[in-house]
Amino acid sequence: MKKTEFLQWVKFTICFLLISAALVGTSSVASRVVLTSATSAENTVEPLTVIIDAGHGGIDGGAVGDDGTMEKELNLAVAKKLEAIFDAAGINVIMTRRDDVSLGESTSSHRKLDDLKARVTLTKQHGKVIFISIHMNKFPVEKYSGLQVYYSKNDGFSKVLAESIQSYSAEYIQPYNSRKAKAAGSEIYVLDNALCPAVLVECGFMSNRAELDNLKNENYQKQLAVCIFAAFINAVENKNTNV
Ligand SMILES: [Zn+2]
Numbered sequence: 001m002k003k004t005e006f007l008q009w010v011k012f013t014i015c016f017l018l019i020s021a022a023l024v025g026t027s028s029v030a031s032r033v034v035l036t037s038a039t040s041a042e043n044t045v046e047p048l049t050v051i052i053d054a055g056h057g058g059i060d061g062g063a064v065g066d067d068g069t070m071e072k073e074l075n076l077a078v079a080k081k082l083e084a085i086f087d088a089a090g091i092n093v094i095m096t097r098r099d100d101v102s103l104g105e106s107t108s109s110h111r112k113l114d115d116l117k118a119r120v121t122l123t124k125q126h127g128k129v130i131f132i133s134i135h136m137n138k139f140p141v142e143k144y145s146g147l148q149v150y151y152s153k154n155d156g157f158s159k160v161l162a163e164s165i166q167s168y169s170a171e172y173i174q175p176y177n178s179r180k181a182k183a184a185g186s187e188i189y190v191l192d193n194a195l196c197p198a199v200l201v202e203c204g205f206m207s208n209r210a211e212l213d214n215l216k217n218e219n220y221q222k223q224l225a226v227c228i229f230a231a232f233i234n235a236v237e238n239k240n241t242n243v
Contacts, residue, residue, distance in 0.1 A: 046128045048236070049092040053119055053133040053190065054079035055200075058102030060112060063138035065206040071136045072100065074215050078203060079134045081225035089229070094129075096122055116189040123194045130161065131198035132228065133190055136215060137205045145208040146177035147224075150184040150191060150200045157197040159183070161235040165201060168231035173223050201228060 054076040056062035062071030079095065086093045096119050097103065104114030123131050137148060147169045151162035162181035170177045184191035184200065191198050203224055204211040214220040 047092055049094060049126050049129045050086055050232070051094045051096065051122055051126070051129050051131045052079045052082050052086070053096040053131060055133055055135040056102075057097050057100055057115075060102055060115065063136055063206050065138075065212050066209070067212070069206065069212065069216060071138070071206060074136050074203070074206075074221075075134045076100070077218075078221045078224055081222050082132070082134070082228055085225055085229045089233075094122065094126060113189075117193075119190050120193045123196045123198065129196045130157070130232075131190070131194050131196055132161075132232070133198070133200040135200060135202050137202040138207045139205060140207070142208055145205050145211040146174055146179050147204055148179050148202040149181045150188055150202070151181055152191040152194055152198040153183050154192075154195050155197045157235070157239055158191075158199055160239060161197060161232065162199045164231040164235040164238075165199065165228055168227050168234065169224075172227050172230075173220075 054072070056072035056075060058072075060072065062075065064070055076097070076099075080098070083093050083095055102111065102115050103118035104111040104116075108114050119133075123129055131152075137144075147166070149162040149166045151158035159181065166179060166181040170179075181199075186192045188200055191200055204215050206212050206215065
């Protein structure tokens, strides 16, 4: 990364962190990003862990752009940038994958399902978690573009988080995008089966040439990550004040 690009990135990130800190009314983002645990009668709070899921991986490349770009690579690039921001904010992060691998047994005839099950299993092994899955969209018609968020129906906070991400992305990076967050059905296995708050962000359409160029651009990937993070802080703060 060039120095000027890095400085631009730092400036953008600091801007969002300051906005987030102002929203939560404290100098420490991490200190406010907690969910009251089930044992709140004992006055305890359990730190929140965010699971960032880079969709696909290994033998499963996901969607493929006209230029050969593979969705799994874009997903991982955005997921790692998101991880860096959560980490910098002092929030626990678990990545479902940090390399180009599948989570399912490569020799299994149920490899794809095994992979998805493994991602869901992670959500059930780490106490209070919020699951954010990163994907890219593709459609046979080129004209469609724009970030689209789906949410799990199994936990009410999923919708709050999805709507926050959908609205922040329209406000800060995609003013042309009027899409609304959508409830996921059984067609999105991870959201249908995760019991924790869970959203899936389709960051854009690989079938739209201009949007694919953006999705491949490092600065745009950083903007997506910062936007998702800021929307997350906004949603968690709203949850805490509404408890
Ligand atoms: Zn995908």
